[in-house]
Amino acid sequence: MNAHEIVATVSSKRASAVEIVRAALDRIAAAKALNAVVTVDTERSLSDAATIDRRLQLGESMPLAGVPVVIKDNIWVDGWRVTQGSRLFTDFVAPCDAIAVERLKKAGAIVVGMGATSEFACKGVTTSLLFGPTRHPLNPELTPGGSSGGPATAVAADLVPLAIGTDAGGSSRRPPAHVGVVGFKPSYGAIPYGPGFAEPFFDISVIAPIARNVADTALAFEVMAGPDVRDSASALVESADAESSELRIAFSPKLALDIPVDPVITERLEAIVEHLGEKGLRIVRRDPVWPQGATEEALMPLQHVGLAGLYGAAFQKDPAQFDPDVARQIERGLSLRGVEVTAALGASAAIRAAFAAFFCEFDLLLAPTVPCVAWPLVQLGPKMVDGKEVSPRAHAAFTPFVNHARLPAITVPCGHDRSGLPFGIQIIARRRRDWMLLHAAMRIEAEIRTLPR
Structure with missing residues (x-):
């Protein structure tokens, strides 16, 4: 069941939260070889589920009642071991919940495990000296990417319907694209960040829900979003019922970057854009104009x-x-x-300005999430894309600029290569237009599902 279905089932007493959580824990145990969930606390999770059942018996209504959730292993969950995938934090126990986790629990969600991350969430694959590699759910010899490979794999392998990652350069968009699920990076500040570990990233990392469909990511976002005095960067976004006029949509096949893209991805995105145009969406080809040296x-x-x-x-x-x-x-x-650091800060600001200029003319931008499908587990990145040798970070090219511009973006599954490996389409919007983006993504997701695979 997806998150919405679980809420309906548990709220109507057709199943208890304890039953739902026990089944999720059984699935996690059976899929141990994937190494997607690195820490479980069965007794705590079942106790928390029993609390949700008691709250329901008392007549409380909860938007995430009984939903099992995996939390990335760099987000604090009170009383749980949280390691950042680092030996330095092998025995660290979080002293409190991050605000996002606090809100999930209040809404009725139950933490059933910590999802694997690369060390400090700073690699494009999910592996660490502490836990080893996380494996792709469709092929254990491949990586799901990183750094939120554990949460994305947990959702794709049907261990849980919902997971929470972080995204400072694409970490909760690329792994979902590689395993065939939805990953939503909200506007910077839309979901309060912390309390938690000090961040190595400068004001760009966000809490990011991952699910099997856009509606479930939107449900989690609605629960977690909204300002909190504990995070001075947190801010309101437009309301969920905000109306939009006809959307002005651009499509950029390579985001104006000199990066090879596998032909199967290019062809599929072209077909999707053509189909969306036939269904009444106004889409034009337009690339952002980047400052010189933007990489x-x-x-x-x-x-x-x-x-x-x-x-x-x-x-x-x-x-x-x-x-x-x-x-x-x-x-x-x-x-x-x-x-050198000042030059990098300048590049970040210039990219932010370039995106701001672009979104003066458009509401949404469609682009690839990734230029390739998943690659062998032992490599930092693919060695070849579209027959061309590439650097180990070439697979990540289409996501980091969005973080530096602090924009919302979502990846939606949109196709597979000939071997059945998935990839996604990335939809980007102006900052704080998160709900416009989510509503548009639901429509695009529905149209993609009508297309032949």
Whole structure:
């Protein structure tokens, strides 16, 4: 069952929250080889489910009553071990809930496990020295991507109907695209962030719901969204019932970036755009105009100095505690000069301005979420895309700019390659127009489902 179906079933007493949660825990145990859920607390989860059943008996109505949820292993859940996929935090127990988790629990959701992440959520694959690799639910020799590979895989493998990830560069859009589910990155500040770990990213990371359909991600977003005095960056977005006139939609096949894209993805997106046009959506081809030198590489110093600032001393004391790929990022961060960091901040601001100019003319932008399907587990990224050699981060090209512009974006499953591996279409909107985006995504999702596979 999806989240809406579980709420209806539990609220009508056709099944108890305890029964729903016990079934989810059984599925998680049976799928241990996927390594999607790295920590469970059966007794706590069943106790929390029993509390939901008692609240229902007392007549309380809850929008997420009985829904089992997996939380990414870098978001605080009170009383749970939360590690960030790092040996430094092997035994860390969260002293309180993050605001988003607090709101999920109040709404009736039950935490059934912590979803795997790469160390500090800073890699495009989901693996760590602490827990090892998370495997793709359709092919265990492949990666689901990262860093929210655990939450995305948990949803795709039907372990839970809902998971919560984080997204600072595409971490909760790319893995969902690779495994065939929906991942929604809200506007920066739409969902309060923290209390929790210090972030290596500069004001771009968000809490991101992952589900099997857009409606379930919207339900979770509605529960978690809204300002809180504990997070000074949190802010209101438009109301859920905000009306929109005819949408002005642009389609950019490569987001004006010099990145190869697998032909099957290009062809499928072209077919979808043509179909949407036939169904009455006004779509024009238009690329954003980026500032000179706009690349993900130009932005990466911000991640590297963030990691170095938080963990540089621990790294210098004992490098063996760190994933080698994360260690290289910390080393680079320690070596960067202030002028290089300032240049990266300037690039971030210029990208934000470019997107702002673009959305003066359009309401939505359609683009690929990923340029390729999933790749072998042992690689940081695909070696070839569309027959061309690419860098290990080429797979991530279409998502980070959205974070730096602080915009809402969603990935919706839209097709498969010949081997059955999924990919997604990314829909991007102006900041704080999250509900316009979600409503449009529901319509696009419905139209995609009418197309032949």
